[in-house]
Amino acid sequence: MGFKHKDIIALKDLTKDEIELLISTAENMREINSRDIKKVPTLRGKTIINLFYESSTRTRTSFEIAGKRLSADTVNITASTSSATKGETLLDTARNLEAMKPDIVVMRHAVSGSHYFLGKRLSCSIINAGDGAHEHPSQGLLDMLTIKDRYGRLDGLKVAIVGDITHSRVARSDISGLTKMGSHMYLAGPPTMMPPGVERLGNVTVCGTMKEAIQDADVIIMLRIQQERQGKTLIPNTREYSRYYGLNPENLKWAKPDAMVMHPGPINRGVELSSYVADGANSYVLKQVENGVAVRMAMLYHVSGGTLATE
Numbered sequence: 001m002g003f004k005h006k007d008i009i010a011l012k013d014l015t016k017d018e019i020e021l022l023i024s025t026a027e028n029m030r031e032i033n034s035r036d037i038k039k040v041p042t043l044r045g046k047t048i049i050n051l052f053y054e055s056s057t058r059t060r061t062s063f064e065i066a067g068k069r070l071s072a073d074t075v076n077i078t079a080s081t082s083s084a085t086k087g088e089t090l091l092d093t094a095r096n097l098e099a100m101k102p103d104i105v106v107m108r109h110a111v112s113g114s115h116y117f118l119g120k121r122l123s124c125s126i127i128n129a130g131d132g133a134h135e136h137p138s139q140g141l142l143d144m145l146t147i148k149d150r151y152g153r154l155d156g157l158k159v160a161i162v163g164d165i166t167h168s169r170v171a172r173s174d175i176s177g178l179t180k181m182g183s184h185m186y187l188a189g190p191p192t193m194m195p196p197g198v199e200r201l202g203n204v205t206v207c208g209t210m211k212e213a214i215q216d217a218d219v220i221i222m223l224r225i226q227q228e229r230q231g232k233t234l235i236p237n238t239r240e241y242s243r244y245y246g247l248n249p250e251n252l253k254w255a256k257p258d259a260m261v262m263h264p265g266p267i268n269r270g271v272e273l274s275s276y277v278a279d280g281a282n283s284y285v286l287k288q289v290e291n292g293v294a295v296r297m298a299m300l301y302h303v304s305g306g307t308l309a310t311e
């Protein structure tokens with residue numbers, strides 16, 4: 001099966017088969033990352049622009065490494081040093097970049113839906129590296145790959161997501177992808193951070209307490225409070241937040257003994273995750289980062305018209 005999309009903007013737009021294809025390609029790509037010389041000629045001659053209007057450590061770096069490992073030429077633009085600071089519109093910036101004939105633009109932007117807007121207007125491929133509180137498909141895919149590595153499957157798992165669900169694009173991509181793959185999602189967070197109607201997304205249960213969400217969970221995904229998107233303070237203070245929605249060695253005991261603890265980063269240690277848990281035996285945080293490179297290689301490969309990575 002080939003990949004039919006020009007752009008990858010949201011996991012909600014992909015079928016289960018397409019998600020499986022991206023994950024299995026990422027599994028194959030991993031072999032390249034363990035070689036001495038981590039480079040294959042697959043995307044030689046292709047140009048990738050990483051256009052980041054919001055800060056990023058993991059996502060931007062791993063998209064750049066992914067492009068380089070596939071031999072593409074990668075160029076990075078950050079908003080603070082671009083003409084956005086001189087008043088240029090997003091569409092003008094994008095059209096000017098497209099005049100230089102890139103093959104793929106990987107973009108992070110604070111406005112939800114900005115990738116759909118550009119995707120319709122530009123002929124090059126657009127990959128969403130995070131749009132506001134909408135989606136973060138590469139994070140969703142790398143989370144699924146990390147869970148699959150551990151359990152060999154995604155269906156029938158109890159996956160808890162705890163924290164600021166309303167403002168989290170990671171939560172939206174995880175819910176979208178994992179429910180399609182047959183996982184059951186249990187969400188917990190302060191009522192001010194729980195989007196109304198989220199249970200309509202599929203196999204999703206909104207829990208009244210963190211205990212209910214993580215009890216016997218196979219996977220616990222912890223989220224950072226997205227202060228930059230809230231516009232106002234939604235919790236009395238972080239100490240109280242941490243008491244009710246922070247994961248520590250005591251409440252981790254409610255989950256299965258070998259439950260996976262995941263976090264997209266950046267972690268606010270001592271707020272949503274205690275250092276003991278973040279660095280402990282249940283933590284898969286660095287495994288997620290490692291898988292992020294392979295997943296992004298798979299995404300770049302498929303929007304470039306690749307078929308199966310094994311071919």
Ligand code: NCD
Nearest residue numbers: 058059130136224264265266
């Ligand atoms: C996340 C993001 O930017 O959406 N980080 C990431 O990409 N790994 C989550 C966050 O910022 O809390």
